[in-house]
Amino acid sequence: MADFKIFLCCLSLSLFSCILVLGSNDILCEQGFCRSYRFDVGCAEPPSHCSIMNATHRGLQLPSPTLCNCCDFCMPFIEEGGHCVSRSPGTGNTVGRCGDGLNCTTNDDYPSGWGSCSRMKSKCHDAQDDYDARALKEQTGALELRPHCDGKGKFAPYECIPAHTCFCQSEDGERLFGEVRNLGALTERNMRCGCSRFHDHMRKTISPGVPYPVIGPRCTADGNFHPIQCISNKCYCVDILTGIVEDKTKYIDLERTPITQLECYDEDADLYKEYSEGEPPYNFTTPCLKDLKAKIDLILRSEEEGYNVDFFNGFQECLPDGTFGRTGITRDGRKICIDERGAQIENYGVDRTSDDFETMDCKCAQTTNVMGDVPEKPICCKNGSFRKIQCRRGMCRCVDPDGRQIGLESTDVTLLDCYTPDWKTC
Numbered sequence: 316m317a318d319f320k321i322f323l324c325c326l327s328l329s330l331f332s333c334i335l336v337l338g339s340n341d342i343l344c345e346q347g348f349c350r351s352y353r354f355d356v357g358c359a360e361p362p363s364h365c366s367i368m369n370a371t372h373r374g375l376q377l378p379s380p381t382l383c384n385c386c387d388f389c390m391p392f393i394e395e396g397g398h399c400v401s402r403s404p405g406t407g408n409t410v411g412r413c414g415d416g417l418n419c420t421t422n423d424d425y426p427s428g429w430g431s432c433s434r435m436k437s438k439c440h441d442a443q444d445d446y447d448a449r450a451l452k453e454q455t456g457a458l459e460l461r462p463h464c465d466g467k468g469k470f471a472p473y474e475c476i477p478a479h480t481c482f483c484q485s486e487d488g489e490r491l492f493g494e495v496r497n498l499g500a501l502t503e504r505n506m507r508c509g510c511s512r513f514h515d516h517m518r519k520t521i522s523p524g525v526p527y528p529v530i531g532p533r534c535t536a537d538g539n540f541h542p543i544q545c546i547s548n549k550c551y552c553v554d555i556l557t558g559i560v561e562d563k564t565k566y567i568d569l570e571r572t573p574i575t576q577l578e579c580y581d582e583d584a585d586l587y588k589e590y591s592e593g594e595p596p597y598n599f600t601t602p603c604l605k606d607l608k609a610k611i612d613l614i615l616r617s618e619e620e621g622y623n624v625d626f627f628n629g630f631q632e633c634l635p636d637g638t639f640g641r642t643g644i645t646r647d648g649r650k651i652c653i654d655e656r657g658a659q660i661e662n663y664g665v666d667r668t669s670d671d672f673e674t675m676d677c678k679c680a681q682t683t684n685v686m687g688d689v690p691e692k693p694i695c696c697k698n699g700s701f702r703k704i705q706c707r708r709g710m711c712r713c714v715d716p717d718g719r720q721i722g723l724e725s726t727d728v729t730l731l732d733c734y735t736p737d738w739k740t741c
């Protein structure tokens with residue numbers, strides 16, 4: 316922290332005061348200093364943006380660039396259309412920066428380096444604009460939400476379906492692994508999809524360059540990081556939202572100690588307890604990851620020893636939580652919907668001869684399963700997909716394969732765009 320303060324002093328104050336602080340930082344910034352300092356110099360009133368925080372007045376609270384950070388400091392966010400300097404903040408000559416989702420764009424009307432804050436052009440903003448345009452014409456559905464974008468104009472880490480579930484999505488808005496029951500604010504606090512997005516990123520950037528799947532961090536079913544992460548034999552406890560190791564000195568070595576001895580080990584959360592016990596060397600793995608690792612080891616060995624192995628039917632990839640997937644095959648060849656522990660979800664399933672055998676994805680079955688014991692669940696087809704028309708409280712609506720409402724709802728199903736006479740059988 317002391318270094319940070321010195322840095323800020325150097326940024327903003329004269330060289331003299333910078334040297335003064337560098338020379339005697341610990342003494343100067345001792346407790347009580349700010350009281351006398353304030354008395355001496357006083358603090359300028361910070362912009363009120365940080366304390367108001369309404370639609371037009373927002374800001375970012377920062378340590379102040381004053382001696383010992385005595386004063387409150389607020390960097391105001393400039394509204395859409397407001398003047399800005401196109402160089403980044405922190406160069407010393409900007410007061411504030413463009414608000415979230417805005418970009419400082421220059422044009423010929425402004426002197427060099429100056430511009431105005433304008434809405435970034437992005438897929439997520441386009442989706443919001445589309446929603447807003449339809450909202451003006453009262454063309455948005457009751458269970459349709461305005462897309463949520465982050466400060467850079469990208470899609471937020473997850474999307475929610477009112478009263479159902481929230482699921483992870485990429486910055487481009489494509490659905491990713493990870494789904495939880497929609498509990499409003501509680502969900503927003505605990506769902507960041509950091510692990511899920513990490514896997515997505517890995518799949519797109521690293522995997523195309525290597526001949527076999529890359530094993531990433533272990534995730535939980537909600538798209539967060541699993542609290543236990545292992546790097547070869549050493550296993551650590553991590554923050555489930557960020558994936559950062561909490562205490563690098565606390566770990567166990569699987570050569571000698573079973574994973575059950577790690578502080579953050581939770582027996583109930585361990586999907587494959589039988590893999591975590593036994594004789595040393597111990598393991599912390601899943602059936603899918605174990606298979607995969609054995610195949611990868613074989614390839615690595617073959618490369619070393621100069622022969623070729625080929626897995627003709629490719630690799631069975633594992634989901635980010637280390638499971639084989641959310642569909643399973645029964646002994647008599649049916650494909651069924653399963654949960655993360657491998658248990659069948661209700662009676663969803665199709666025979667090998669069915670047209671849906673290959674495409675079956677169980678999205679609706681998963682959603683109803685994640686929702687648990689609540690009364691108003693979506694209706695699923697036998698193959699575990701969402702029925703294309705869903706009704707709730709006397710209103711029916713068309714939904715997409717992820718269960719999102721499309722178009723307006725109606726009390727009369729025959730008026731819906733997706734209506735067909737056989738809509739009930741599926």
Ligand SMILES: *[C@@H]1O[C@H](CO)[C@@H](O)[C@H](O)[C@H]1NC(C)=O
Pocket residue numbers: 367369370371372
């Ligand atoms: C935000 O607060 C400021 C100061 O109180 C006020 O002038 C402004 O109109 C408010 N904006 C909105 C959208 O309420």
Ligand SMILES: *[C@@H]1O[C@H](CO)[C@@H](O)[C@H](O)[C@H]1NC(C)=O
Pocket residue numbers: 418419420421434435436437467468
């Ligand atoms: C923001 O503005 C800069 C320079 O004006 C431009 O290079 C960049 O592409 C813009 N970003 C977005 C997301 O619009």
Ligand SMILES: *[C@@H]1O[C@H](CO)[C@@H](O)[C@H](O)[C@H]1NC(C)=O
Pocket residue numbers: 590592593594595596597598
């Ligand atoms: C851990 O995995 C290794 C390699 O697959 C195996 O030889 C060993 O028996 C496993 N240990 C336990 C306790 O299952």
Ligand SMILES: *[C@@H]1O[C@H](CO)[C@@H](O)[C@H](O)[C@H]1NC(C)=O
Pocket residue numbers: 670671674675676696697698699700740741
């Ligand atoms: C599931 O069944 C329905 C109704 O037969 C069909 O429309 C849908 O395409 C199927 N879903 C998948 C993923 O195969």
